[in-house]
Amino acid sequence: MSRxxxxxxxxxxxxxxxxxxxxxxxxLRERHxxxxxxELAAAITVVVNTGDDLWLAGVRLxxxxxxxxxxxxxxxxxxxxxxRREESERVSAELGAWGVGWPWFTLGDLDxxxxxxxxxxxxxxxxxxxVVARLSRRWPLGATLLPMTDAxxxxxxxxxxxxxxxxxxxxxxxxxxAPLGFDNPxxxxxxxxxxxxxxxxxxxxxxxxxxxxxxxIGPILRVPGVRAGLASASARVVGVSPxxxxxxxxxxxDVCLTAIGVETRAAAxxxxxxxxxxxxxxxxxLLAEEDAGESAEVAALGVRAEVRPLxxxxxxxxxxxxxxxxxxxxx
Amino acid sequence: MSRxxxxxxxxxxxxxxxxxxxxxxxxLRERHxxxxxxELAAAITVVVNTGDDLWLAGVRLxxxxxxxxxxxxxxxxxxxxxxRREESERVSAELGAWGVGWPWFTLGDLDxxxxxxxxxxxxxxxxxxxVVARLSRRWPLGATLLPMTDAxxxxxxxxxxxxxxxxxxxxxxxxxxAPLGFDNPxxxxxxxxxxxxxxxxxxxxxxxxxxxxxxxIGPILRVPGVRAGLASASARVVGVSPxxxxxxxxxxxDVCLTAIGVETRAAAxxxxxxxxxxxxxxxxxLLAEEDAGESAEVAALGVRAEVRPLxxxxxxxxxxxxxxxxxxxxx
Numbered sequence: 032m033s034r035x036x037x038x039x040x041x042x043x044x045x046x047x048x049x050x051x052x053x054x055x056x057x058x059l060r061e062r063h064x065x066x067x068x069x070e071l072a073a074a075i076t077v078v079v080n081t082g083d084d085l086w087l088a089g090v091r092l093x094x095x096x097x098x099x100x101x102x103x104x105x106x107x108x109x110x111x112x113x114x115r116r117e118e119s120e121r122v123s124a125e126l127g128a129w130g131v132g133w134p135w136f137t138l139g140d141l142d143x144x145x146x147x148x149x150x151x152x153x154x155x156x157x158x159x160x161x162v163v164a165r166l167s168r169r170w171p172l173g174a175t176l177l178p179m180t181d182a183x184x185x186x187x188x189x190x191x192x193x194x195x196x197x198x199x200x201x202x203x204x205x206x207x208x209a210p211l212g213f214d215n216p217x218x219x220x221x222x223x224x225x226x227x228x229x230x231x232x233x234x235x236x237x238x239x240x241x242x243x244x245x246x247x248i249g250p251i252l253r254v255p256g257v258r259a260g261l262a263s264a265s266a267r268v269v270g271v272s273p274x275x276x277x278x279x280x281x282x283x284x285d286v287c288l289t290a291i292g293v294e295t296r297a298a299a300x301x302x303x304x305x306x307x308x309x310x311x312x313x314x315x316x317l318l319a320e321e322d323a324g325e326s327a328e329v330a331a332l333g334v335r336a337e338v339r340p341l342x343x344x345x346x347x348x349x350x351x352x353x354x355x356x357x358x359x360x361x362x
Numbered sequence: 363m364s365r366x367x368x369x370x371x372x373x374x375x376x377x378x379x380x381x382x383x384x385x386x387x388x389x390l391r392e393r394h395x396x397x398x399x400x401e402l403a404a405a406i407t408v409v410v411n412t413g414d415d416l417w418l419a420g421v422r423l424x425x426x427x428x429x430x431x432x433x434x435x436x437x438x439x440x441x442x443x444x445x446r447r448e449e450s451e452r453v454s455a456e457l458g459a460w461g462v463g464w465p466w467f468t469l470g471d472l473d474x475x476x477x478x479x480x481x482x483x484x485x486x487x488x489x490x491x492x493v494v495a496r497l498s499r500r501w502p503l504g505a506t507l508l509p510m511t512d513a514x515x516x517x518x519x520x521x522x523x524x525x526x527x528x529x530x531x532x533x534x535x536x537x538x539x540a541p542l543g544f545d546n547p548x549x550x551x552x553x554x555x556x557x558x559x560x561x562x563x564x565x566x567x568x569x570x571x572x573x574x575x576x577x578x579i580g581p582i583l584r585v586p587g588v589r590a591g592l593a594s595a596s597a598r599v600v601g602v603s604p605x606x607x608x609x610x611x612x613x614x615x616d617v618c619l620t621a622i623g624v625e626t627r628a629a630a631x632x633x634x635x636x637x638x639x640x641x642x643x644x645x646x647x648l649l650a651e652e653d654a655g656e657s658a659e660v661a662a663l664g665v666r667a668e669v670r671p672l673x674x675x676x677x678x679x680x681x682x683x684x685x686x687x688x689x690x691x692x693x
Contacts, residue, residue, distance in 0.1 A: 121452065122478065
């Protein structure tokens with residue numbers, strides 16, 4: 032008989048998060064030959080950032096949820112880096128002709144099918160959590176996706192030129208407008224969506240994906256109850272640095288870190304999350320070999336520093352990284 | 363100098379109505395060479411049935427409005443008889459995969475662009491009348507489209523198996539379930555949309571298109587204020603029979619007529635509308651040559667009977683018919 036599957040909770044954003052979760056799924060498949068997708072879905076719970084969500088052209092978009100959904104389902108456009116494979120943009124061209132939506136934000140036709148289904152279910156009274164559960168039934172994902180909250184707490188970016196929705200700042204301006212800060216209006220009244228705290232409480236391991244600490248992991252941690260749930264979790268909380276060799280691996284996380292006064296260094300991000308023993312988040316922190324010199328600094332925070340290869344451009348590398356993180360959490 | 367353009371109001375449903383209005387536009391162009399689309403739009407006001415409207419997959423459809431919009435714009439799929447030319451159905455296939463919408467009701471991609479724009483504007487607080495005005499700006503229509511009302515008064519069909527939305531009865535069941543009656547719930551509290559009563563009051567001619575008398579013209583007449591507006595209009599009200607030779611020209615209007623106890627005869631439809639002198643609608647009624655024998659019956663109602671060629675499969679024939687109706691109204 033094989034060992035029982037560990038129950039793993041991952042806090043994650045979209046692109047980096049989905050690669051990490053695919054790696055985790057692959058690592059569990061390697062360690063538990065013959066494991067079914069349903070068993071994996073019962074074992075892996077991903078608490079997903081919804082700060083990127085938005086209303087556009089009358090439909091509700093959940094970009095990080097969809098990134099995870101499409102990538103776990105194997106229907107994502109890996110080359111382009113977002114959306115569905117074999118996508119077209121006929122509706123989007125019409126929306127442009129009608130002057131609806133954002134001209135710099137393309138809605139693919141297949142993707143719009145998802146947005147329309149989601150919006151229709153929301154209109155019928157389903158919660159975002161229920162909507163994500165319904166979306167998750169179409170393909171065998173091998174993971175359970177939970178939005179961090181059912182509340183609409185879209186991330187706003189404060190700039191000298193006024194507040195922007197995160198997507199406008201990120202996609203239209205490519206994060207070029209200096210951010211003064213990030214807010215999730217209303218988040219103080221939000222609650223974790225159904226299952227989030229239960230999954231954290233029952234977990235054998237909690238992993239913080241190498242997602243953007245500010246605008247991906249940050250909103251999840253701001254949902255009231257999540258920090259307390261992590262603090263009291265019986266599982267170890269292990270984070271993976273999104274910074275390698277003093278640079279962010281993807282996206283424009285450095286701009287976000289700078290805006291909140293955090294250096295783009297692996298140890299600085301660990302310090303930002305803080306040691307669980309000291310009221311923070313982490314029991315352990317995985318740093319890249321390039322950043323091994325920062326290990327002592329991390330350890331001084333009261334966080335176990337573990338040096339591992341962090342590059343995960345492909346699923347096999349992500350599987351190795353996820354296995355390493357899991358071992359640190361379970362070992 | 364050419365004669366001034368007459369101000370014409372047409373009550374109309376979608377398919378038959380749009381051909382008739384295209385004919386009217388063409389007739390006015392022939393009589394007023396050099397007339398601009400803007401001048402035509404100021405002269406021709408179409409009061410459009412919205413009983414066919416529906417919410418589907420979270421978006422608002424206005425089928426009769428869109429029929430008129432697409433056909434007047436010249437972007438309709440004339441061969442298929444509905445929707446846009448060069449249409450595709452990629453989103454609809456996705457919606458089917460998500461189990462959203464009606465499997466028997468295809469939403470074209472280009473068409474969905476319209477529905478999404480409309481729904482987005484409605485979400486932003488625009489009224490249906492304002493939405494139709496915005497939709498009408500994209501192409502030079504040569505006519506002004508007004509929804510009969512801003513209220514949602516979707517037609518329900520009573521059958522022995524329960525109530526159905528008109529679209530389900532019409533499109534899914536091809537009107538095969540015997541209707542016991544047609545209702546527009548809430549219509550008693552509806553008001554004509556902005557401009558409807560003003561256009562009727564200022565009209566030089568009011569024409570009833572040869573649309574379905576029960577489910578296209580019927581709902582328009584049920585909007586409180588419309589009948590009174592027509593009764594007090596200074597213009598003549600001229601109807602065109604949708605029945606030729608004892609058969610309806612298109613659609614399944616005979617089933618609808620039977621359901622409300624009206625024979626499928628030109629004179630019976632005239633009697634259903636009634637003479638304006640006797641509290642009804644009509645000053646005059648155009649019958650086909652095939653139905654010339656019913657002229658006396660129409661005249662006995664107190665309605666002037668005029669026999670004309672009513673077939674209008676192509677725009678030139680529709681233009682001749684519209685010109686005839688206009689002459690009866692203005693002459």
